[in-house]
Amino acid sequence: MYIKVLFDKYTNDKRLHTGWGLSFLVNDKILFDTGENGNWLLHNIENLDIDLNKIKIVVVSHEHYDHTGGLWELLKKKKGIQVYGCPDFSNEFKNKVKNFKARIIETIEMTEISKNIFITGQIQDKYQPIPEQALVVKSNNSISIITGCAHPGIINMVRKIKEFFPKEIISMILGGFHLMGEDKRIIALIVEDFRKIGVKKVGPTHCTGPEAEQAFRREYKKDFIHVKVGEAIHLFNFIKKTEFKRKKEVKWKSKLRIPISAKKY
Numbered sequence: 001m002y003i004k005v006l007f008d009k010y011t012n013d014k015r016l017h018t019g020w021g022l023s024f025l026v027n028d029k030i031l032f033d034t035g036e037n038g039n040w041l042l043h044n045i046e047n048l049d050i051d052l053n054k055i056k057i058v059v060v061s062h063e064h065y066d067h068t069g070g071l072w073e074l075l076k077k078k079k080g081i082q083v084y085g086c087p088d089f090s091n092e093f094k095n096k097v098k099n100f101k102a103r104i105i106e107t108i109e110m111t112e113i114s115k116n117i118f119i120t121g122q123i124q125d126k127y128q129p130i131p132e133q134a135l136v137v138k139s140n141n142s143i144s145i146i147t148g149c150a151h152p153g154i155i156n157m158v159r160k161i162k163e164f165f166p167k168e169i170i171s172m173i174l175g176g177f178h179l180m181g182e183d184k185r186i187i188a189l190i191v192e193d194f195r196k197i198g199v200k201k202v203g204p205t206h207c208t209g210p211e212a213e214q215a216f217r218r219e220y221k222k223d224f225i226h227v228k229v230g231e232a233i234h235l236f237n238f239i240k241k242t243e244f245k246r247k248k249e250v251k252w253k254s255k256l257r258i259p260i261s262a263k264k265y
């Protein structure tokens with residue numbers, strides 16, 4: 001299992017576009033969010049040697065432009081894509097997807113969309129009523145969580161996911177944690193909560209904000225993942241609950257093949 005970073009704010013590869021929003025590709029076939037701009041997304045897809053034909057599913061975390069912006073160019077280029085959205089997304093969004101001859105599937109609850117790949121279905125917080133869903137990748141006794149912006153609250157979302165996977169260890173949480181401009185004490189409490197919940201690795205990016213990213217980096221040290229466009233993050237394999245066997249992150253650059261050994265998950 002691996003996640004390729006197709007769009008986000010940092011990269012080491014100057015040929016690639018970076019910007020606001022994010023787009024992650026899981027196992028070459030499920031796209032999670034589409035970044036802010038369709039031409040930039042397609043440019044990165046092409047330059048990273050991604051096979052568009054393999055992408056069958058797009059999961060849209062929430063309706064903000066920096067997560068949906070790349071969707072329309074993609075739907076123009078690739079027919080027959082299934083788009084997973086939340087029931088409370090606007091009719092405007094849902095109709096637009098249909099107008100591109102794509103199918104919109106509204107997920108209410110935790111759903112396995114491909115073997116060991118789940119989406120949470122709509123999560124909504126009463127104080128922050130932006131409907132949002134996250135992606136969960138399961139492997140053996142562990143799960144990894146990918147979030148868009150985490151508007152309902154990153155800890156709320158993680159707790160909700162844990163209700164469904166009570167025995168699984170959380171090997172990684174990756175994505176936007178929506179902590180930009182947040183009070184330092186709140187950030188410290190959230191980092192502490194991650195430790196209490198037992199999260200092994202973190203890849204905070206996008207709207208997590210520089211202060212929270214630094215706080216996670218300080219706490220997690222070698223287990224902090226600096227998310228960069230053009231790189232792949234390989235998920236971990238838990239043999240037993242207590243035994244944490246971690247694979248080294250294998251960097252993936254354009255035109256280079258993923259090492260075969262990393263494919264066996």
Ligand SMILES: [Fe+2]
Pocket residue numbers: 021064066067148149176206207
């Ligand atoms: Fe965002």
Ligand SMILES: [Fe+2]
Pocket residue numbers: 062064149151
């Ligand atoms: Fe957002």
